[in-house]
Amino acid sequence: MKILVCISSVPDTTSKISFIDGDTKLNKAGVTYIIGPYDDYALARAVELKEQSGATITVLNVGGADAEPQIRKALAIGADDAIRVDVEPTDSFFVAEQIAAVAKEGNYDLILMGRETSDYNSGVVHGIVGEMLGIPSFSPVMQLDVNGNEASMTREIEGGKEKLTASLPLVLGCQEPIAEWKIPNMRGIMTARTKPLKVIPAAGSALTTTEKYSLPAPKGACKMIPVEEAEKLIELLKTEAKVL
Amino acid sequence: MILIFTEIADGAIKKSSLEAIYYGSKVAEMMGTTATALAIGSADAAELAKAGNFGATKVLHANDAKLANPNSMAYASVLAETVKSTGAKVVVAAKSSFADAVTARAAGALKAAVVGNVTELPNLSNGFQVKVSIFTGKAFADVNVNGDVKILAIKKNVVAPVENGNSAAVETISPALADSLFAAKVTETIKATGMISLPEADLVVSGGRGMKGPDSWQPLLDLADALGAATACSKPVSDLDWRPHHEHVGQTGVKVSPNLYIACGISGAIQHLAGVNSSKVLVVINKDPEAPFFKAADYGIVGDVFEVLPKLTKAVLAGK
Numbered sequence: 054m055k056i057l058v059c060i061s062s063v064p065d066t067t068s069k070i071s072f073i074d075g076d077t078k079l080n081k082a083g084v085t086y087i088i089g090p091y092d093d094y095a096l097a098r099a100v101e102l103k104e105q106s107g108a109t110i111t112v113l114n115v116g117g118a119d120a121e122p123q124i125r126k127a128l129a130i131g132a133d134d135a136i137r138v139d140v141e142p143t144d145s146f147f148v149a150e151q152i153a154a155v156a157k158e159g160n161y162d163l164i165l166m167g168r169e170t171s172d173y174n175s176g177v178v179h180g181i182v183g184e185m186l187g188i189p190s191f192s193p194v195m196q197l198d199v200n201g202n203e204a205s206m207t208r209e210i211e212g213g214k215e216k217l218t219a220s221l222p223l224v225l226g227c228q229e230p231i232a233e234w235k236i237p238n239m240r241g242i243m244t245a246r247t248k249p250l251k252v253i254p255a256a257g258s259a260l261t262t263t264e265k266y267s268l269p270a271p272k273g274a275c276k277m278i279p280v281e282e283a284e285k286l287i288e289l290l291k292t293e294a295k296v297l
Numbered sequence: 298m299i300l301i302f303t304e305i306a307d308g309a310i311k312k313s314s315l316e317a318i319y320y321g322s323k324v325a326e327m328m329g330t331t332a333t334a335l336a337i338g339s340a341d342a343a344e345l346a347k348a349g350n351f352g353a354t355k356v357l358h359a360n361d362a363k364l365a366n367p368n369s370m371a372y373a374s375v376l377a378e379t380v381k382s383t384g385a386k387v388v389v390a391a392k393s394s395f396a397d398a399v400t401a402r403a404a405g406a407l408k409a410a411v412v413g414n415v416t417e418l419p420n421l422s423n424g425f426q427v428k429v430s431i432f433t434g435k436a437f438a439d440v441n442v443n444g445d446v447k448i449l450a451i452k453k454n455v456v457a458p459v460e461n462g463n464s465a466a467v468e469t470i471s472p473a474l475a476d477s478l479f480a481a482k483v484t485e486t487i488k489a490t491g492m493i494s495l496p497e498a499d500l501v502v503s504g505g506r507g508m509k510g511p512d513s514w515q516p517l518l519d520l521a522d523a524l525g526a527a528t529a530c531s532k533p534v535s536d537l538d539w540r541p542h543h544e545h546v547g548q549t550g551v552k553v554s555p556n557l558y559i560a561c562g563i564s565g566a567i568q569h570l571a572g573v574n575s576s577k578v579l580v581v582i583n584k585d586p587e588a589p590f591f592k593a594a595d596y597g598i599v600g601d602v603f604e605v606l607p608k609l610t611k612a613v614l615a616g617k
Contacts, residue, residue, distance in 0.1 A: 064432070066433075066548050066567065066568050066571065067567050067568075070432050070435045070436045072436070090548065090549055091549065144410070145401075145404075145411050145412075145413075146404060146405075146408070146409070146410060146411060146444075149405065168394070169397075171432070171433060171548065172431060172432055173413065173414075173429075173431050174413060174414055174430075174431065174432075174433055174552070175397070175411065175412070175413035175414070175450070176394065176397040176401075176413060177397050177400060177401035177404065177411050177413065178401070179401065180369070180373070180397070180398050180399075180400075180401020180402045180404075180405065181401050181402070181404050181405040181411070182405070183370075183401075183402060183405070184373070184401070184402040184403075184404075184405025184406050185405045189370060189480055189481055190369075190370070190398070190401070190402065191369075191398075191481070192394065192397070192398055193394055195542065205484075209394065209542065209543055210367075210394075210395070210486070210488065210543075211306075211393065211394075211395070211494055211495075211496060211497075211543070212488050212489050212492055212494055212495070212543060213486065213487045213488035213489055213541075213543060214486075214487050214488075214542075214543070215483050215485065215486040215487070216483070216484045216485040216486075216487075217481050217482060217483045217484060218481065218482050218484060219480055219481040219482070220480065228549065229542075229549055230536075230542070260409075260410035260442070260443050260444040261410050261412060261440050261441060261442050261443060261444075262440070262441045262443070263438045263439065263440050263441075264426065264439045264440070264441055265438070265439045266431075266436055266437065266438050266439075267436065267437045267438075267439070268435075268436055268437070269434070269435075269436070269437070269574070272592075272593060272595075273595070275581070275591050275592070275593075275594040275595060275596065275597045276595065276596050276597070277591075277596075277597050277598070277599070278596060278597070278598050279598075280598055280599060280600030280601075280604070280605060283598050283600065283604075283605045283608040283609060284608045284609065284611065284612035286580065286596060286598065286609060286612075287609060287612040287613055287616060288612070289596060290557065290578070290580070290596070291616070294557075294577075294578045294595065294596070296499075296500075296556040296557040296577060296578045297500075297524070297557070297613075
C-alpha cells in the first residue's frame, strides 16, 4: 500500500498571533512551528497502518524551506520519503492543485491529511483533491482500518457519527481519535536525516490573495458576580447582555 | 445570481442555512441580482418556500430518492451542476463539516475560489473582498477573492436575518447522478436524538474537568434543559469519555459561535478558547479565581459549580 500524508506547517496552537509590515505579514518572530495538529493524527494513523500490514509513506508539504524541520519530524516519526512543493500555501484551491499533481504522479492508495489546517481552518483541501483526482473523499474521519482494497471508517457527523466502507483509492481528512500523536525516537531522528526529500516547483496560481490582517478588539473586563448572589447572573444575561 | 447551498435537517431548512440565505440575499442586493436557494433531500415545498422569508426569490429542490440521506459527493455534484446550469457566480453556504465537504468537491469541479469562516458581508468597492476568521478565531484576514466562481462559507451569527414575509417559488430539479457518487456504503449511523445541535445552538452550557466525573453532569444538564441550550465539553472530558466526542469544543473539536457560552469548571486553556472565542457572551464559573478563562469572560462567578449550577437553574425556571 502506498500512502501520501499531506502535512501543513503551522504556528503552535499556544502561539500569540501578531502582524508586521503594516499588518500584511504574520510576525514569525518567537513563533514555534509545528506539524498541523490534525495532520499529525493522519500521520500517526499512517505509521500504525504501515506497522500493521506494511506500507510506504510519502509525506508531502506545500510550503517554503522553513517547513523542512516539520518534514524531517514526519520522516522521524515513520514516513519513508518526502516531497516539498516550494511555494507559500496561500489558498485552498491552489494547495489542493499542488497535492493533486503529486498524487497523480505517485498512484497512492490512500491520501491522508488533517480535517483542516489550524491557520485558515477552511477544511476543504481534501475534498478538492478528491474531486480533482476523481476519487471519493471523506472528512472528518475519526477511525480508519484497511483490509485489502477496502477501507472501513467512522466519520463524525453533526450530533453523532456514521460508519462507512469504500474501496481504495481514497482521500481522507482526519481528526482525533484516529490515532495518538507519535513522538519520534532517537533512531527515527537519526535515520530521518538521510531519507530523501525532493523539492519541486509549484504549478498554477492562487485564486485568492490576502490584503491585510487584523486582530480582534480587546475584551472588556470580566464582571464578577459574588457566588452567594449567583442567581443574579440570569437577570444580567436578560437585561444587560440581552442574550436570554 | 447568488446560489445558496441550503442544508435540510428533519425536513426543515437548518437555522444556519436560513442565515446563509439571508446573507446571500444581501450579497445579491449589493450586486444587483437575485438569490436562489438550492435544497437537496426530502422536504415539503411549503417548508422550502420559507426561504423566501429570508430573501431568496426561488428554491431549486433536488429530491431524488437517492439524495434522501446526506452524501457529500452526490450533493457536490448537484451543486456543481446547478452552478453551471444557472450561471451563478457566487455560492454561499453556512459553515459546517458537511457543507465543507460539499463545497470543496464542487470547488474542485468548478475551479472555484473557496473561502471559509467569512465573518462579514463582502466589500465590493474594489473587486470582491471578504473578512475571514483565521488561526481559529485569533485573527482576521481581508481576502480578495478572484476566480470566475466564488464559494463562501459563512460563520454562524455573522448576519441577523430580518424576515420579510415573502414566500419563494419552489422548482423541482432532477440533475443526473452517476453511480460512482454512491460508491461508499454507510453501514451504521449513530446519532443522539432529541438533542439540540451544538454547532447550530444559540445557547451552550459546557463542562470541564471541574465537573468531577461522568456521573455528576446532572446539574449541568438541568441548566441546559431549563435554558433550552446545547451541551458541550472540553477536550480532557471527551478524552476521558465522560462525554461523547461530538460535544468536544476547542481547537481540535467543534468551533461554536453562540450568543451565550457558559463554561463550568473549565480552566480555559488557549486550545479551548480557540473553539469559543467568537461567542457573543462568555460566562465562566470556576472555583479557582486564577483560572485563565476569567480573562476572556464577560461574566464570572468564583465558586463551586455544584453549588452555582442549581441556583442558576432555579433562577431560569423562576423567570419562565
